[in-house]
Amino acid sequence: MRYLRLPSGEELPVLGQGTWGMGERLSDRAAEVAALRHGLDLGIGLIDTAEMYGDGGAEEVVGEAIASRRDEVFLVSKVLPHNASARGTVKACERSLRRLSTDRLDLYLLHWRGSTPLDETLEAFERLRDSGEIRHFGVSNFDIGDMRELWDRPAGRRVATDQVLYNLARRGIEYDLLPWCRERGLPVMAYSPIEQGRLLTHPLLRRLAERHDTTPAQVAIAWVLRQDGVCAIPKASTPEHVDENRAALDIRLSERDLAELDSAFPPPDRAEPLEIL
DSSP: OOEEEOTTSOEEESBEEEOTTTTSOGGGHHHHHHHHHHHHHTTOOEEEOOTTGGGGHHHHHHHHHTTTOGGGOEEEEEEOGGGOSHHHHHHHHHHHHHHHTOSOBSEEEEOSOOSSOHHHHHHHHHHHHHHTSBSOEEEESOOHHHHHHHHTSTGGGGOOOEEEEOBTTBOGGGTTHHHHHHHTTOOEEEEOTTGGGGGGGOHHHHHHHHHHTSOHHHHHHHHHHTSTTEEEOOBOSSHHHHHHHHHGGGOOOOHHHHHHHHHHSOOOSSOOOOOOO
């Protein structure tokens, strides 16, 4: 496993396990739990979830998967904007902790920006950190303007990450947000690194997969992971899918590969609005 360094100096795995879409059907629960546990067996200790996913069901799946293995996990969850007031954030975190069957989150994120003033959410994050219920806090789906506004606040400078949509088809953050975060030592967490499967039929990814004797998904994930300061959190609902994701860590894309990908998926040449799924 490779690691990124958080502003605190703690290390974060560059490859994690996403849970968006988990916890929605009871019939899938055993397979989802097995997939997450298999990921832990392979050393993929970063697990990302949210109170929104499955209306709390994904957190319950994660709680079952990490039972007796909590110390192996860097656990991330998120608070919805309509819960992100000073009091609401604390209550939401406590509900998440109950569903996860744990006494702490390693990282707690504001899922996206809503109408609640940032100062209220930051106040709650600091209270939760001081109480030991969370260890670090951060944001998700914040664009460059949001991050600059956040950075103007003393507590805002204690954020640990920004989690955003980033993949071959969504490269807008490379123009401004990603360099800005790098300058400040803030890791970027990339969700949907294979664009919810839509990248997998692209002819170039298929050709590169043949060239490397791998799969289009592994090429897409390897492309994200090649970036300094970026980790990826693809979802996998079966042990076989987890194995596929883990193997992406071993792929080294050549200069030729990267040039072909840049031609098919051009990098931004101007500022673009932050994309969200």
